[in-house]
Amino acid sequence: MILPTASGASAPVTAVQAIPVNPISSPFGTLFATFTPVQVFGIVFFLIFVVWAIYTIVFIYHWFRYNRSSPLTIPFITLHLMVSAFLFLMASSGFLTAL
Amino acid sequence: MNEFELEPGETIGLSVRSHWIVLLSRLFPSILLAFVPFLFPVLISSAARMNPQTGSALLTGLSAASPWLTLLLAFWWLFIWMSIVATLTRYYLTIWIITTTRIVDIRQYGFFSRQVSSFLLSRIQDVTSDVDGFFETMFGFGKLNVETAGREEKFQMSGIQHPVEIRDLIMREIAALHKTEGSSETGI
DSSP, rough: OOOTTTTOOOOOOOOOOOOOOOOOOOHHHHHHHSOOOOHHHHHHHHHHHHHHHHHHHHHHHHHHOOOTTTHHHHEEEEHHHHHHHHHHHHHHTTTTTTO | OOSSOOTTTEEEEEEEOOOOHHHHHHHHHHHHHHGGGHHHHHHHHHHHHHHHHHHHHHHHHHHHHHHHHHOOOHHHHHHHHHHHHHHHHHHHEEEEEEEESSSEEEEEEEEEEEEEEEEEEGGEEEEEEESSSHHHHTTTTEEEEESSSSSSOEEEEEEESSHHHHHHHHHHHHHHHHHHHHHHHHOO
């Protein structure tokens, strides 16, 4: 915005005050300020592991309860456990060095 | 299977599930979602081509967050794997069992949601097989409708493999049952 001055010349007027603006604090910022990344990883890992464990118990119960005689039951449960173990190891791979 | 006990003299003729192509169609959304993370490098590289500054900033940020990205990716795939396991469980625990005296219809809708219906062959009035559509014709699967007398109930199994052969089997079992009943009534 350009306004005329007392001398008649035009000069730019700054509309924004020169006060430093505080950075917006995100919940993640607070989280990482309170806990170390390894602790956050531990909490997230634990919560997801609990969900997975409950799910796996329910899944195994159903296969043993209703499909025990099938030759697929044991291989399928083994496959589930192996794939899950691989994915949990993959999830923790970036943090294992920090532990 | 503990849901039903075979009667004396009753034998299982056939156990049948949905066709594997039905299973594949149910797994397809999960498989598609598993490949979604591979789109992000493509998007980042296209962003880098359009705006090199943004692209390099994104790459720097992503390499700094690498352990967290690995964690996110692994848990994304873990949840997809869990949904695949649930789909496979529903598929394998949903089954039709045709015995010499009845049809047992076991349906697994989800974990803790299971329905077991049993109806006698002697009550069946009409069995219809329905193969309708390109994939159904090519892969040989379709619908089987069984109507029973009395309460005008209609049982249907969709996506069943070899519906024509199964219809013929049911009709043969019904004929054999009527023959046995006829023999016992005449005292032969």
